[in-house]
Structures are given as C-alpha cells and as structure tokens.
Amino acid sequence: MILQFKKQNYNFYSPAKTIKTHPSFGSETFREPFGFKAIDKGILYKGGFLQYPEELEYLRHEAGIKSILSLIPPEFPQITKEIFMINNSNEKYKLQKPIIFSYFPCCERDGELYIDEENFIKNINKLPKPIYMHCHGGIALSENMGAVYKKLLREGKINLTEQ
Numbered sequence: 001m002i003l004q005f006k007k008q009n010y011n012f013y014s015p016a017k018t019i020k021t022h023p024s025f026g027s028e029t030f031r032e033p034f035g036f037k038a039i040d041k042g043i044l045y046k047g048g049f050l051q052y053p054e055e056l057e058y059l060r061h062e063a064g065i066k067s068i069l070s071l072i073p074p075e076f077p078q079i080t081k082e083i084f085m086i087n088n089s090n091e092k093y094k095l096q097k098p099i100i101f102s103y104f105p106c107c108e109r110d111g112e113l114y115i116d117e118e119n120f121i122k123n124i125n126k127l128p129k130p131i132y133m134h135c136h137g138g139i140a141l142s143e144n145m146g147a148v149y150k151k152l153l154r155e156g157k158i159n160l161t162e163q
Helices: 053-062 077-093 117-126 141-154
Strands: 002-004 019-021 029-031 037-040 044-048 067-070 100-103 106-109 112-115 131-135
Touching (some): 044 141, 106 141, 112 141
Parallel strands (some): 067 100
16 A cells, blocks of 8 residues: 655654653653654554653553554664663563554655555554554654554544454
C-alpha cells in the first residue's frame, strides 16, 4: 500500500514539553514524550522515541500505556536504549502485565508511505491497549500512521475488542 503525504521538515530532538512530580508516587518525576498526542483516546497515542526513563514513567502512570509500537527498527541505538528502559521499568514494578514492545516496519520516502496494511492491522489488533506508537520525533511518520489507523478504523478493519 502506498499513501501520499505532504513532506515536512521538523527538528526531532527538541526537549519534551512537561516535567512534573506525580503526588501519588512521591518523588517520581514524569516527563511527557516529545510529540505526545492521542490519536484515539484510550486506544492509540503517538509521539517520539523515548529518550528518558521519566518519559516511560509518564506513559505507564499518566497515560496507562500497555504496549509500545515502534516504527523505528530495534537495532537503532536509541531503540536498543528504549528496550533496556522498558525492561528495567517492567522489572522495577514487577507487574503481572508488563509493557510490551513491538516493532512495525514501514518506510516513508519523498512524501510516500510504504506499509504492509495487513501486518499493521494484526499489530494493532493483538497488542494490549492503550498503545503508544512512535517514530523518531513523533511528528511525521507516527502522525501519518495515525491517519492510516483512522482510515482502517472507519473501514472496520481494526478490532478494538481483540487483545
């Protein structure tokens, strides 16, 4: 499937916009990931890759995220670091249902988005919700994949009851 989108240039490494201490967690500091936004509130959120443990804590405690769907290959150094942070956080909280990390391969080149639509549908349907989907900066690729999600939802191809 090829979709056409307007090509845009962004500064992907701007600092996250909020840092706060959550009163019910004592001195824990939470930081909203760059580009964080609800695509379908309670189901799917988008943003940039996780640079700091405080961003993961924000996703876990403030947004209730149960799955992370990366649009960046796991072999990229920043994603290797992110997977390490997720594993440490899962171990720290010893949850029965830890945050799940998944990767969806897609490519955006010259304003065109190349995806395997069936694989995307399977990923969205099988992952525990809410899901945090991210690219590098949380603006271009994840925003476009959010548009794909909305299109597939309208077409009835996304099953929100399947876990």
